[in-house]
Amino acid sequence: MTPPRNHRLVALLAGILLSSLSLGVMAQARLHYPALHDGPTQDGRANSRLVIHAALDTPLIAPLLEDFQRRNPDIEIDYRNLSTLAVYRTFLDGRDDQRADVVMSSAMPWQYRLANDGYAQPLDSAAARAWPAWARWRHELFAITFEPVVIVYRRDVAEHFGAIDSHADLLERLERHAEALRGRVVTYDPAASGAGYSYAIEEARLSPRYWELVAALGRVDAALVGTTREMLEGLATGRYWIGYNLLGSYAREFAREHPELEIVVPEDYALVTHRLAFVARDARHPHAARRFLDYLLSEHGQRAIGELTPLGTIHPALHGPGSANALRERLGDALRPIDIGPGLLATLDDLKREALLSRWTREFQRAAQPADTPAAPPSETSP
Structure with missing residues (x-):
């Protein structure tokens, strides 16, 4: 995947802006979870691998990855925690040894740019189809936190x-x-x-x-x-x-x-603000990638986000502390979620x-x- 010249320019110009979108002090880190089964699972599925690049500290994402793998023991997980700028640049560099299947970042404008430029593939699942329209772009880019x-x-x-x-x-x-x-x-x-x-x-x-x-x-x-x-x-x-x-x-x-x-x-x-996630168009492990994103959009996955992390949830069925529903019930129209749409590109x-x-x-x-x-x-x- 060779990035167009204008993407390289955007990445260069965006350096100072993007490098601070995370908490700071967020050096690159990895988590690796070998598949829990050495061979095919009971339903005959062969083991698969999942590569995730995200700007989310490992202590926050680890409980979710562990919960996902308990439900999907055939998937080996390789998680890379990067700065938001590194998530963007690494994806556009497109090196085979660094290619992500799923990309997640709080840098909303840059995530939208990648999806808008055709780097995301659609997710056609019941959870994706039911996801609130305000929290997604098409069926390719999804807000997973509130x-x-x-x-x-x-x-x-x-x-x-x-x-x-x-x-x-x-x-x-x-x-x-x-x-x-x-x-x-x-x-x-x-x-x-x-x-x-x-x-x-x-x-x-x-x-x-x-x-x-x-x-x-x-x-x-x-x-x-x-x-x-x-x-x-x-x-x-x-x-x-x-x-x-x-x-x-x-x-x-x-x-x-x-x-x-x-x-x-x-x-x-x-x-x-939201953390936006998508399945890469050229994902090497698309089946595992779609299962993971589907997990993040499911009621179970969203409940895990709400119970295991400080990140707020979006799923319409959830009303616990920090959820979109709980905050809307308390604050109503005072809540102003940043729109997922062309307006994000204005920040670039x-x-x-x-x-x-x-x-x-x-x-x-x-x-x-x-x-x-x-x-x-x-x-x-x-x-």
Whole structure:
């Protein structure tokens, strides 16, 4: 599979943007599960192999792979955990020794580009046909998780400044308590983070007060970082008190060990991102690949996602914590899943990116503290 020249150019230009879409610190790792049967299974099927490339840390995916293999003991599994950029580049390189059967990534625009350019094959199964139309593109590209973008703050913030339940609350706190919060707020740097940039594009479209919020962040000298991990670790140590636009699935996992943190799915509007998966058009093990994707879309597989990982589920039959149904019942139309469609390609447009980042920087710096009156570095204490 030889990638067209324009794909090589896109991959080159997208480097900085894509490299931060994951949590960061995500070195390449592998998981390997030999088939549980040495010979043919009871129904006569010969052993098969499945190669998965994904941007999902091995501790999160391992329980799902083990559950899938218990149900499919004839399949040997080779899982490679890569950065989102490496998932994209490795797929387009198309080397036989690195070719994936299934590709999964949270880099929604790049997954959509691959499917739109003909690199995915359709999945014709009952689960695929029943999958919600808003959570797929044709029958080739499927959202398998439901992951809100959240606000996280230290619980004692509510005692001093009031609880934060929405973007409007956050804006009010930043404007009213600017001095007290100076240096204590953290968010994505949209110029260095693909996630931060993607969220900025969506929020600029959704909220008429988005640019006021960006200005308020500048006014409190908000720290700009590249990953959700950096935000969570800073919140846990007390360096930061409020974090804006964190990936909710990772925040949920982190908060299990840090009960001092409060996670808020904003009630006025909440972006929702997805991990998108497809079976490669030229998969060397298409039967095993289709079985795995079908598993991820099945009620059982989705229940495993909900019970074994912090990743939210989409299946219409599920209503447990973190599921799309549970969040919709609580927040209704305030949930704004990022659409799986041509609009995703806009995030790859260089001119659009430059225009949005220029305005973001202008609004943030316009309200920032003057350079001749620097704020004192924050101490590692609670509010």
